Structure formats: C-alpha cells, structure tokens
Amino acid sequence: MPPALKEPLPACETIVECSNLSFRYGKTWVLEDVSFSVPKGESLCVIGPNGGGKSTLLKLLLGLEEAERGSLKILGKSPEKARSKIGYVPQAMRFDPLFPITALDIVLMGRLDRLRIGGFSKNCKAIALEALAEVEMADTAKRAFADLSGGQRQRVMIARALACEPELLLLDEPTANIDLSIEEQFIETLQKLRKKMTIMMVTHDLDLVSLLGDSVLCVNRRIHRHSLPLSGDTIREIYSGGRRIEHDQRARHNHGDHSACDHD
Amino acid sequence: MTELFDALENFSFMRYALFVGILSSFTFGVVGTFIVTRRISYIAAAISHSILGGIGASIYFNRVYGLEWLTPMLGAIAAALISAGVIGWVTLKFKEREDTIIAAIWTCGMTAGLLFIHYAPGQAVNLESYIFGDILLTSWSDVIATVILAVLVLGLVGLFYHKLVAVCFDEEFTSLRGVSSKLYYFLLLGIVGICMVLLVRVAGIVLSIALIVLPAATASRFANRLWSIMILAVILSVIYNIGGLAFSFQMSVPTGFFIVVTAGVVYALSFCFKRRKN
Numbered sequence: 001m002p003p004a005l006k007e008p009l010p011a012c013e014t015i016v017e018c019s020n021l022s023f024r025y026g027k028t029w030v031l032e033d034v035s036f037s038v039p040k041g042e043s044l045c046v047i048g049p050n051g052g053g054k055s056t057l058l059k060l061l062l063g064l065e066e067a068e069r070g071s072l073k074i075l076g077k078s079p080e081k082a083r084s085k086i087g088y089v090p091q092a093m094r095f096d097p098l099f100p101i102t103a104l105d106i107v108l109m110g111r112l113d114r115l116r117i118g119g120f121s122k123n124c125k126a127i128a129l130e131a132l133a134e135v136e137m138a139d140t141a142k143r144a145f146a147d148l149s150g151g152q153r154q155r156v157m158i159a160r161a162l163a164c165e166p167e168l169l170l171l172d173e174p175t176a177n178i179d180l181s182i183e184e185q186f187i188e189t190l191q192k193l194r195k196k197m198t199i200m201m202v203t204h205d206l207d208l209v210s211l212l213g214d215s216v217l218c219v220n221r222r223i224h225r226h227s228l229p230l231s232g233d234t235i236r237e238i239y240s241g242g243r244r245i246e247h248d249q250r251a252r253h254n255h256g257d258h259s260a261c262d263h264d
Numbered sequence: 265m266t267e268l269f270d271a272l273e274n275f276s277f278m279r280y281a282l283f284v285g286i287l288s289s290f291t292f293g294v295v296g297t298f299i300v301t302r303r304i305s306y307i308a309a310a311i312s313h314s315i316l317g318g319i320g321a322s323i324y325f326n327r328v329y330g331l332e333w334l335t336p337m338l339g340a341i342a343a344a345l346i347s348a349g350v351i352g353w354v355t356l357k358f359k360e361r362e363d364t365i366i367a368a369i370w371t372c373g374m375t376a377g378l379l380f381i382h383y384a385p386g387q388a389v390n391l392e393s394y395i396f397g398d399i400l401l402t403s404w405s406d407v408i409a410t411v412i413l414a415v416l417v418l419g420l421v422g423l424f425y426h427k428l429v430a431v432c433f434d435e436e437f438t439s440l441r442g443v444s445s446k447l448y449y450f451l452l453l454g455i456v457g458i459c460m461v462l463l464v465r466v467a468g469i470v471l472s473i474a475l476i477v478l479p480a481a482t483a484s485r486f487a488n489r490l491w492s493i494m495i496l497a498v499i500l501s502v503i504y505n506i507g508g509l510a511f512s513f514q515m516s517v518p519t520g521f522f523i524v525v526t527a528g529v530v531y532a533l534s535f536c537f538k539r540r541k542n
Binding site (some may be wrong): 009062064083084086088090096097098099100101102105106108109110112114115116117118119120146147160164 | 301303422423424425426427429430432433434436437438439440441442443444484486487489490492495
C-alpha cells in the first residue's frame with residue numbers, strides 16, 4: 001500500500017500557509033491580500049462565483065502561476081518545490097475520450113519523474129494498483145479510459161493523484177459531469193480519503209461541501225472562511241451573482257433539502 | 265509476383281526500395297500513432313510541405329557555392345526540424361493561433377523550395393520525385409540515411425515512451441510531475457519532422473501525410489491501447505509498402521500513388537466494422 005494511504009494523519013502541522021497573497025491578470029486583480037492556512041488532515045472546500053479567483057488560487061497552489069505579492073508555502077516550501085507532494089485531480093471532462101489508454105496507464109503517470117527513462121518498475125506498478133484499489137477501481141485497471149463512465153474516470157484521476165503519494169490532495173470540481181446515480185458512490189470514496197489526508201476541493205456543489213468539508217473558503221477576489229453548515233444568507237452573500245444560487249437552491253430543493261430556500 | 269522476386273534478385277534498386285519500405289514502416293507506424301492520437305496531423309502535413317524549402321535550398325547552395333556535402337536529405341532534415349521548432353515555439357511562447365502558423369509554414373516552405381529550385385543553375389531538378397515520391401529511386405546512401413534516422417526515431421520513442429504518452433494525454437499533469445512537457449512536445453515534433461523526411465522518399469511531400477496517418481487511423485479503430493495501435497499500424501504499413509511495390513512494378517504505376525490509394529481504401533472499409541471496445 002502507498003505510504004501516504006497507510007495511516008490516518010494526525011491533524012497538527014500546517015500544510016498550506018498563505019499570507020497576503022495578491023495576483024492579477026494584466027490590470028485586473030483576481031486575488032487581493034488573501035490569507036489562510038490549512039492544517040494537516042483538514043478537508044477544505046473552496047467555493048465562490050465564476051471569475052471569483054478559485055481556479056487562479058488552484059494554479060497558485062500548484063505553482064503554475066506566480067503571485068504578485070505575499071507568500072504561499074506548502075509543507076514549508078514554495079509550491080513549485082512541494083509539487084511532488086501534491087496530488088492534483090483535474091476535471092475529467094477535459095481529456096480526449098478516444099485517447100487509447102488504460103486506467104492503469106493513467107494511474108502510472110502519477111509515478112513519472114524527470115529522470116525516469118524507459119519503463120516503470122514493479123514497485124511503481126504495485127503502487128498504481130494499490131491506488132486504484134483505494135478508489136475501488138482495481139477491476140478496471142486493464143480497461144480503456146474511453147470505456148469508463150464519468151464517475152469511474154474521475155476515480156481513475158483520483159487514483160493517479162494518490163499514486164503520487166501526496167500529502168495534499170487538490171481536486172477541481174470533482175463532481176462536475178457526474179450523474180446523480182454515480183455521485184453517491186463517488187462521494188463515499190472521497191469520504192474515505194478525507195480521513196486519511198489533507199484535501200482542498202474547488203467545487204460549486206453545495207451538497208458536496210456539506211458532506212465532505214470541515215470548513216469552507218469563499219473566494220471572490222478576497223477570501224472569507226466559514227464554518228459548516230452554511231446558512232441560506234451566507235450562500236446568498238457568497239454567490240452575489242444570483243444565477244448560481246438559484247441553480248444550487250433548486251438542486252438542493254430537489255434533493256429534499258429546503259434549508260437554503262426562500263420561505264416568504 | 266514471380267516477376268517481383270526476379271526483380272529483387274536482379275536489381276539492387278528494388279532491394280533497396282523493399283528494405284527502405286519495410287524499415288520506414290516501423291517508423292511510420294510508431295510515429296503515426298502519436299500523430300493520430302495527439303491530433304497533430306495538420307502539423308505533420310505542414311512540416312512535410314516545408315521540407316521542399318530545405319530540399320530546394322540545399323540544391324541551390326550546392327550548385328551555386330559548390331557545397332557538395334549539402335545533400336537534399338540534409339536540407340530536408342534541417343527544414344523539417346526548423347519547421348517543427350518554429351511551430352512548437354510560437355504556439356507555446358506566444359499562444360499564437362496554431363492553425364495560422366501551420367498555414368504560414370506550409371505555404372512559405374513550399375514556395376521557398378520552388379523558388380530555390382527555379383533559380384538553381386544546371387540541369388532541371390526532377391521535382392515530381394520529391395512532390396510525389398519514388399521509392400524506386402532509392403540509392404545506397406538513402407538506405408544508410410534511412411537506417412540512421414529510423415534507429416534515432418525508434419530509439420528516442422523507446423527511451424521516452426511513457427513521457428511522450430503522458431504529454432499527449434495531459435500536458436499539465438506531466439509538468440506537475442517535474443517532467444518538462446514543453447521539452448517533450450518539442451521532442452515529439454522533432455521526431456515527426458524526421459519521420460516526414462523519411463516519408464518524402466517513399467511517398468513524396470504531397471502523399472506523405474496519408475501514409476503516416478492512414479495506417480495508424482485504421483489501426484486505432486481495432487485496437488485500444490497505444491502500443492497495440494502501433495503494432496497494427498506497422499503491420500499495415502509493411503503490407504501497403506510491399507503490396508504497393510509489387511503492384512506498381514507489375515502494372516507500371518507510381519508506387520506512392522498505389523500505396524496511398526490502398527491505405528485510403530482500407531481506412532474507408534474500416535468504417536464498415538464497429539470500433540473495438542473492451
């Protein structure tokens with residue numbers, strides 16, 4: 001079993017330390033004086049309106065963008081140096097569904113490194129298979145990625161991130177494009193992982209936030225931290241744009257959760 | 265068929281053509297699979313057309329300045345690598361629209377080649393053999409060059425197979441693992457460039473893209489792993505090359521045309537069968 005998956009982590013150290021971080025595209029500030037920290041073992045959900053800076057924050061955490069001001073440390077190092085300890089799960093929808101590759105081949109990408117020449121070692125394959133087993137996808141190792149359902153593809157992506165033996169798992173909208181029948185099973189997988197490692201998850205899905213989050217980071221150029229559960233007013237405040245909240249409220253209403261509904 | 269075996273026994277150019285055809289098939293099958301799955305057929309087409317620029321320049325400078333070491337093959341390799349480098353660099357660095365750069369490289373390369381050949385002194389250049397290819401003109405030096413280039417291409421793919429696959433599937437994640445996706449994207453384009461040079465001898469500048477894309481595209485309908493597509497594409501390429509050589513010899517038609525038409529018909533017929541699924 002990969003070392004990172006063996007034991008539940010004690011929540012004591014700080015995994016992410018961000019202070020007075022600012023970032024801009026051209027003249028437009030996307031993030032301004034953002035400060036937060038993520039202790040080890042926490043499951044933090046990042047929500048906010050479209051264009052609020054969630055994706056930019058994710059890119060900064062991955063070291064794909066550089067901040068204009070402030071500091072960002074992951075495990076005490078710069079994001080670029082800490083990359084090997086970050087497991088990243090992008091949205092599965094952006095991949096070519098016809099690419100001829102198996103689930104195991106994709107998970108093995110988590111074992112890539114700069115100096116590797118030739119094939120993967122037996123140890124790498126064992127770690128990849130363990131990661132697939134962790135997300136209950138061991139039986140699909142030899143199946144083509146194209147033949148998997150949306151939920152299965154997303155779990156393969158999580159297995160790839162786990163194969164990196166990460167200390168921080170970053171997920172970008174993990175339930176996007178997954179239908180409701182599969183979502184429940186997928187959430188169970190994430191709940192299991194939540195007990196074992198630090199998770200940061202960008203999402204629009206407020207059900208997912210209530211099921212998986214320890215706390216919520218609301219990003220809209222600046223950052224506000226909220227404890228759970230979120231009240232209807234807080235949600236309204238976060239999504240000041242209006243359309244998103246209507247959509248989420250409708251989704252929650254359809255699931256029988258009326259806490260965010262207008263009752264007047 | 266007996267005539268083909270007789271010809272192989274009696275004529276060295278036939279043996280060279282057969283050897284180059286079979287050896288090149290390994291390169292075409294492997295690299296073609298990357299081209300089809302990464303969806304960069306149009307880049308390969310632009311590189312193949314720009315090769316005429318290198319061939320024309322080498323002929324011109326060879327004749328005008330007496331640079332005898334500057335062979336058309338060397339000019340073609342230089343043009344292919346420069347085109348691959350420019351397409352990759354401009355796309356990554358300036359976020360320029362890839363299709364615009366490809367169109368520019370495609371047309372400018374080919375036009376420059378035609379201009380150089382037009383102004384080159386001495387006897388007229390057999391332009392048709394470069395544009396449509398003629399494997400029967402393969403010389404001993406072409407055989408040596410093909411062996412070197414094929415070993416180079418297959419060696420690079422063998423060494424960096426997993427990184428090339430990762431770059432083709434997910435550039436961003438590859439970078440996050442500390443592997444330079446830009447470097448391996450350039451390597452892939454460079455490999456495609458060298459492969460297109462090999463193709464010019466077999467099928468010419470215009471037909472080369474069909475010979476590299478069609479076997480892999482056909483194979484991808486019946487295999488669902490990258491390496492299995494490569495093996496099937498190599499087998500198809502070998503069949504097309506040997507078949508093309510035999511029939512063109514028998515029926516006195518240009519080899520390149522016959523190979524490409526056969527590859528096209530087989531690809532079209534492949535749609536009569538269902539794409540393979542697990």
